[in-house]
Amino acid sequence: MTQNRISYLFLLCLTLVAAYGCCKLIAPFLKPILFAALVAILFYPMYSRILRSVNNRSIASLLATLIVAVLLVISFALLARALAAGIHETYGSWNAGSDGRERLGAYLIRVSEQAVAAVADYISISIPDLRATVNGHAQRAVAGFLSFVAGLLGGIASVLMNTLICFFVLFFLFKDGKGIVRRIYVLLPLRIDQAKRLVVCVKETLGAIVWGTLVIAILQGALTGLAFWVVGVSSPVLWAAVTALCALVPVIGTGFVFAPAIAMLLFSGHWIKAVILLTWGIAFVHPIDNVLRPYLIGERTKLSTLFVFFSLIGGLQAFGTSGIFLGPVILSAAMALFGFLREEVRRGAWVVELPIERFSFASPPHRRNSN
Secondary structure, eight states: OHHHHHHHHHHHHHHHHHHHHHHHHHGGGHHHHHHHHHHHHHHHHHHHHHHHHHOOHHHHHHHHHHHHHHHHHHHHHHHHHHHHHHHHHHHHHHHOOTTSOOOHHHHHHHHHHHHHHHHTTTSOOOHHHHHHHHHHHHHHHHHHHHHHHHHHHHTHHHHHHHHHHHHHHHHHHHHHHHHHHHHHHHHSSSOHHHHHHHHHHHHHHHHHHHHHHHHHHHHHHHHHHHHHHHHTOSOHHHHHHHHHHHHTSTTTOTHHHHHHHHHHHHHTTOHHHHHHHHHHIIIIIHHHHHHHHHHHHHHHHTOOHHHHHHHHHHHHHHHGGGHHHHHHHHHHHHHHHHHHHHHHHHHTOOEEEOSSOEEESSOOOOOOOOO
């Protein structure tokens, strides 16, 4: 018996070391693998319909992967077009006003000169010194921007590699997804019914996150387009689509669209419209992400909205952008595992044998008084 326990402990230690090594191997590719898993969950019904039509898993997986790739390319092309349009509008507002308004550059210089004139009696600042200082900061800003662009171009190779890995993984998730799930059932040291429930729990949580994120992005895009249309910003439908795409990325968010629009309205003299747009973004657009996302995920996963909220915030702080998916998944898996422990305790299966006597979580039998 002792030899069997030693062998079991040794095997357990080796398994843990091997699992740690596998985690280290997968860690550099965790983001593309996670993204591929989310896309596979989202588009698996489409793959199933294609499979029923062609009756070949490899061909169906290839077609589904190509469709996803085309949709992503169209989305990024739309985003690039909108960004180019925004840069063109910003450049036009800086250099020339098509409707006779003052140019943005001249407006900023005039505001700066007025500010200097207002404090000239108290602080000795001359207009030429101000312009020299502004030019110096502008040159450093341009140099920093060029350095950022160079770093961005240098990271294109990494982005392309992660994209290829993502589509490679996506193809096999479509093709062998059911087989992978069955292997997970066997590998997990749980009863078959518990393993199935745990996998279903993780799958439902990921699905709830994906659909909740899409719903929130669409709502934020629609509200942004409505606000842009009301205040008179050009191309509100296009900017609504850009906002929806940016809302899918937690780090970027809707501020990537709102901040330049508010700045352009301020610098062009439309103070009231800028305040209206800022108030709309703070009061309606931004809170949707913080309030509605935990509610949508909690409703579909049957988890407390408060717990989901803290899992989202904690996940973002612990894992970065991936934490918005990993946080709720960890919470959901933990709740499921605690439920399994409670079931095992009620069944009386948790019994620990020691050399002296047997202990269990159940109440010990009452000993008779020898007296």
